[in-house]
Amino acid sequence: MAEYKLLLEHAHEPSFRTLEGYRATGGYKALEKALGMERQTIVDSIKTAGLRGRGGAGAPAALKWGGMPKEKKRPHYLICNADEGEPGTFKDKQLLEQCPFELVEGMTIAAWAVQGDAGYVYIRGEYMDGAKALREAIDEAYRAGLLGKNILGSGMDFDLYIHCGAGSYECGEETALMSSLMGERGMPRLKFPHAPFPVISGVWDKPTLIHNVESYCTVPYIVDRGAEWWSSLGASTKNSRGTKIFSVSGHVNKPGNYEIEFGTPLRELLELAGGVKGGALKACIPGGSSVPIITAESVEKAILGYEEMSEVKSMVGSGGCMFLNEHTDIVKFAWRTAVFYMNESCGKCTPCREGTRWMVQILERIIGGGGRPGDVELLRQVASQIDGRSFCPLGDAAAWPIMGMIRIFPEEFDYYIEQGRSMLDRVPASVA
Numbered sequence: 358m359a360e361y362k363l364l365l366e367h368a369h370e371p372s373f374r375t376l377e378g379y380r381a382t383g384g385y386k387a388l389e390k391a392l393g394m395e396r397q398t399i400v401d402s403i404k405t406a407g408l409r410g411r412g413g414a415g416a417p418a419a420l421k422w423g424g425m426p427k428e429k430k431r432p433h434y435l436i437c438n439a440d441e442g443e444p445g446t447f448k449d450k451q452l453l454e455q456c457p458f459e460l461v462e463g464m465t466i467a468a469w470a471v472q473g474d475a476g477y478v479y480i481r482g483e484y485m486d487g488a489k490a491l492r493e494a495i496d497e498a499y500r501a502g503l504l505g506k507n508i509l510g511s512g513m514d515f516d517l518y519i520h521c522g523a524g525s526y527e528c529g530e531e532t533a534l535m536s537s538l539m540g541e542r543g544m545p546r547l548k549f550p551h552a553p554f555p556v557i558s559g560v561w562d563k564p565t566l567i568h569n570v571e572s573y574c575t576v577p578y579i580v581d582r583g584a585e586w587w588s589s590l591g592a593s594t595k596n597s598r599g600t601k602i603f604s605v606s607g608h609v610n611k612p613g614n615y616e617i618e619f620g621t622p623l624r625e626l627l628e629l630a631g632g633v634k635g636g637a638l639k640a641c642i643p644g645g646s647s648v649p650i651i652t653a654e655s656v657e658k659a660i661l662g663y664e665e666m667s668e669v670k671s672m673v674g675s676g677g678c679m680f681l682n683e684h685t686d687i688v689k690f691a692w693r694t695a696v697f698y699m700n701e702s703c704g705k706c707t708p709c710r711e712g713t714r715w716m717v718q719i720l721e722r723i724i725g726g727g728g729r730p731g732d733v734e735l736l737r738q739v740a741s742q743i744d745g746r747s748f749c750p751l752g753d754a755a756a757w758p759i760m761g762m763i764r765i766f767p768e769e770f771d772y773y774i775e776q777g778r779s780m781l782d783r784v785p786a787s788v789a
Contacts (some may be wrong), residue, residue, distance in 0.1 A: 360629055361590070361618040363600045364574050368455040374490055376497040379458040385503065387577035391466045392511040394580075397427075399470040403576070405584035407591075407598035412438060412569035413645065413675040415597075415663045424556035425471040425564050434560050435468055435476035436567045438534055442481060442526035443645035444697060445677030448602040448614050449570035453480070453487030456574065457494035461517065463573035465504065466580055468515045471566050476517045479534050482524040492519060526701035530749040531567050533703070535560045544705045545749035571602060591619030594662035601661065601676055605630040607642075608682035623659035627680060636682040640765070644674020646694055647754030649761030650687075656680075671761075686779045687766045691759055692720040698755035706747035713755045715739050728774030733763060736770075 372378025379385070391399055404419035425433060437460065441449040452460065464476045480488045495517050498504040506514050520538055528534050528543040537543035538560055546552060559565025579587045579599075591598045597619035603626055606612045610631030617626060623643060627633070638653040643661075648671050651659065655669040666672050681690070699713040719736050722728055740756040747753070763770060772780045 365616045387581035402584040406579045406587040411571035429472045432474045434565045435473045437478040438569045439480040440529040442529045443675045445679045446675040447604045454490045457491045459574040463576035482522045527703040593620035595664040597662035603676045603678045605678045607679040608634045610634045639683045640681045642679040644672045645677035648672045648674040687769045691762045708743045708746040709752040712743035726777035733770045
């Protein structure tokens with residue numbers, strides 16, 4: 358397989374960021390079509406297409422769309438989670454900056470389907486260029502009657518707003534995002550079954566549909582070209598349909614965003630990125646820093662699909678694919694990862710707040726040359742006490758990579774503890 362450009366087909370054309378240029382490529386045909394369709398028909402098409410959320414969890418999008426109340430008694434809201442904070446992931450950044458009308462049209466179609474009154478795009482605070490491009494697109498859409506009152510004479514009213522965050526990774530979690538959007542502290546809340554789903558009681562306790570940027574951007578293509586066409590992409594996989602954008606970084610010759618069809622071998626994604634740079638391939642983190650690491654041997658076997666990646670004990674995640682060459686110090690890499698999650702923990706949950714700090718302290722002791730026998734087992738125990746014991750997935754995200762690195766590269770941790778230095782610092786026997 359090769360790159361399958363769909364969302365990114367016109368991304369490098371400056372005119373695509375304007376309404377005129379977007380319409381020249383077929384933009385807004387999908388909205389015109391959708392406004393002539395029954396709302397439930399659109400929801401059913403999302404289900405038939407097999408669209409799964411592109412933010413990381415991969416949950417079927419139709420569960421959210423179908424869960425919004427059919428009988429409207431209160432305002433309905435839409436939220437776009439553009440708070441892309443997962444290390445190694447930068448696909449939504451490109452979509453915001455170069456394809457803003459895909460997002461605007463996708464959210465407008467979704468609003469029609471679920472009877473949305475207003476939408477909010479919560480953008481990561483550092484994404485100023487993306488916020489500016491989206492602001493210009495929204496303004497153009499209003500001037501053209503594609504947002505606001507009586508859109509295209511259909512009687513539909515829908516307003517779209519931008520809210521810039523303040524750089525908190527935690528606010529990428531949907532309940533913390535909603536709290537932040539409402540002016541509260543960005544901390545996670547209780548979830549189902551202890552609290553209603555957002556589609557029942559979300560932002561301002563009103564029914565709320567939440568997706569990330571890439572998820573909404575796919576909607577115009579599904580509506581315009583048909584659910585059957587979309588579901589034919591990725592048909593070789595068990596249950597992964599359509600295209601997916603992977604942000605490829607690390608030790609590769611051509612880092613960047615690559616859009617591929619599900620079912621593509623991971624090895625082909627590496628080839629699209631120009632292959633490994635600076636040495637042989639050692640490992641890969643295929644879906645953002647929170648997913649488990651895999652070996653070079655697993656890269657050769659891995660197929661990009663939600664169920665398929667579990668066969669190599671990892672995940673598609675957010676699509677932040679980092680390739681590491683043979684000169685990578687895995688223990689130091691684990692430490693850097695742990696420091697990130699320690700700093701980003703909001704502090705609400707004791708296992709996450711204390712456990713992330715404890716893992717950093719153990720890893721700092723090891724890389725500082727003072728590792729103790731039993732430190733690896735202690736790391737495992739601490740990580741296992743964080744995993745699944747916090748309000749939001751940040752605790753899991755902190756634990757999984759450390760557990761994965763210990764499982765795949767135990768000899769590097771053991772060597773650090775026994776010798777007080779990295780295996781990569783060993784003097785070759787021929788010159789010893």
